[in-house]
Amino acid sequence: MTQQGVRWTADQVLALAPDAASREAAGRLATAGPWSEVGSTDGGTVWGVCRGGGGGPYRTVVDVADASGPACTCGCPSLRYPCKHALGLLLLWAGGDGAVPEGEPPAWAERWVTGRREDAEAAAGTETAETGAAGAEAAGAEAAGAAGDPSGSVSRARDPVAARRRAERRAERITAGATELEQRLADLLRGGLAEAEQTGYAWWEETAARMVDAQAPGLASRVRELGSTASSGPDWPVRLLEECALLHLLDQGWLRRDRLPQDLAATVRTRVGLSATADGPAVRDQWLILAQYDSVDARLTTRRVWLYGTETGRTALLLSYGAAGRAPELTLPVGLSLDAELSTYPGGGRRRAALGKRFAPPAPVEIRPKGVTPSQALARYGRALRDDPWLESVPVTLEQVVPVPDGDSWQLADASGETALPLTPAFGNRAGLWRLVALSGGVPVQVFGECGHRGFTPLTAWPAGPGQAVSLN
Structure with missing residues (x-):
């Protein structure tokens, strides 16, 4: 690692776990009993052989020192990443009680680490070469056009024209889908919300399928959420009406997108399901890894990683995806910092970012994000809604708060007890x-x-005095 000899804490290791079951299984493997041939280097490589119950032993190697991020390999058949063996080995190493001594890695561990780092260097070189080649090709085509040779300019223009036509055709399909959805919402409200309870989920699923056909997956997702809201508990008609209003607002935003401010129009395009590229300028900072958690549905696992720029004071969100049943490969341990570049995506608030070049592996840091009071947090959410009316929440660090019970629920109250946020x-x-x-x-x-x-969903906490971040996932 950047600071040689510095080990992660158990909380930082467990923050890498894809789910609660993996954390529990890793805890059972965090003892010396199942392991043999364990060792580590001060450069951040940890290895060991775990006695397995289903066909082991399993050779496990974890590389926490590569600038591209922590990675692992294991001989077990698990689809989870990292697997319980990698997590258990890291927990054993993080204990720092001599159970994982320093030494020279065996040949099988050395081969994997060396091969991985060579592949990363080759990929970086390929990316640089492709960027240079693209620039040279563009310059050559420009020169050919200037010399009277039309072949260069024609070849450059053909793909952009085709892409523009595809985009126009998709926009037309989304417009047709949004128009149909408006009519369906009007019919629903005209008949009364009581009918939504009687129609069942099939009507919503059929409507969502129509939005998929219209190439508007964002609209389809919101329709499915509406279907799950109907008859979902006390006050469901109120919540259903609120969500219908937000969906109507999104429809109208798309149909009138040409009249919207640029950032709000970009937000609408993203919300209906159009992809975008991270076109913001690359910003280098020491990014504190605030939180990491997964949300899973039948088709996709989405990993959210929140970062805080210790110099810029900006909070950014990284999104990565894995197919159903598999965790995304991007893993960043909570509480460490990452020297890297980020580029933001278009849209209101510009929270979402793409991770660019990394200059060093994650390393410990003493800095914490700046905090606000509960009332200031609510005001921040209100301001964010002006840029993105469909925003579910905003990232916030609360300063000097105490968890206190509030009847059957809990809240975070400020030190004075004058203001609080419900959990x-x-x-x-x-x-x-x-x-x-x-x-x-x-x-x-x-x-x-x-x-x-x-309300407020806590993800990470720091003690009142000195101490490491504690993940609450």
């Missing part, structure tokens, strides 16, 4: 709540999370 109901049913309560012990702590109309 989202889903978080109140998770083990993270009790980790937060135990960390606080009635003393104000610093908490990072997502603040929205459903």
